[in-house]
Amino acid sequence: MQFRTTVALVLLAMSPLAFGDDIESWDGEGEVGVLITSGNTEETNINSRIALKYEEAEWRNTGEFRSAYSRSDDVTTAEKYRANLQSDYKFEGSQYVFVRGAYEDDRFSGYDFQSSLTTGYGNQIWQRGEDSFLDLSAGLGYRFNKLEEPDSDGNRDEEEAIARLAGQFDCALSENALFRQKLSTEIGLDENNTVTESETSLQATVVGNLSMKLAYLVQHISDEPEGADDTDTEISLSLLYGF
Template structure:
């Protein structure tokens, strides 16, 4: 698995560099790579890669996210997760927008074969300062479909229902070379009242031109996790970024 993921992580950096060179005036983003390998008394491998791209035009703003996480200890896989998300915003004015968003996650140890959702709604950047600091709130409705690893107690192999989505993002430029980022998102089931919430907090600091170091902490809570799965999962990561 390590050999399979290493080219993927390298590919994220190549794609980011190529995209930035193609049209630096419209695209911004970052490629993120983290690797930790230990041998001796403990043999462990941790790999993380992520790509975040944003195209900001006069009327439209689109964002694409991809992330992969893999951990192995004593030749046993302990974590394996892949995430994809895309959102398109149609700007009503400088602050307000309507959006469409789709997300997909494949987490080997979550109790799901995969999780997916599609939502649409309204958002507002209620506060901005400069180019890098802002507070954005959004709300919408949509649908989610999650395929279970095993049939549940009701004899079903999938969960699907209408949902409401609430989200917030706060970016604050601490200095010209450092940024604080906080992102919150909740999907609330309108039938079963199950809630999936995600919080990610990070701080990054540039150290050489377009390269930066990032420390991040992610919490995910599922109020109705599949049997045998934890309802709360956390992730702490220290990675290197290529920003553009």
């Protein structure tokens, strides 16, 4: 509980940095994907996401909030909420140090919640134009998760030091199309539980700031809770609005 509170306080403390009042320093995007079917199977799928960035000469602050919901024949089959905030202090051109807080509540993961707090070093090692770049980062931190059900030893808390490696590759295919690949892994240094996530997406401008986005998300947990799958996948088609 103490670590969960710490992550929440860090996220709140970082919020004023991420959401400054200089409108010219703002950048962001929001997306929503909805699929509703009826007939032999009644199903509703809703995915939403909002990403915000506030950047100045020495600071770059980003936040991302996601939700996913699926319901089939009056039975909820997926319900997930995620949030992360990161604050970067930039120096020596493209290099930076960062602090990052993350929180996830997935009803069907076997966890009551998952959270982490990390700090480390990053570098945008390659850039071409404004929309094509490769960014790599590495850091250390702490993970605190709470299981829905006690494990074989009667414990519900999972906590350990972690190492985090992450990368993002953006490639502008044309003036109206963007390919993006995100990859991250958090390696447990005590229990050796590793969480790896990959998101591959392609977006194309429809008109103005409105785009279509196709994305494939994979999350793998090496030591998943009993009764839960070790790999989750999501395929989404959504409308994205940039601002």
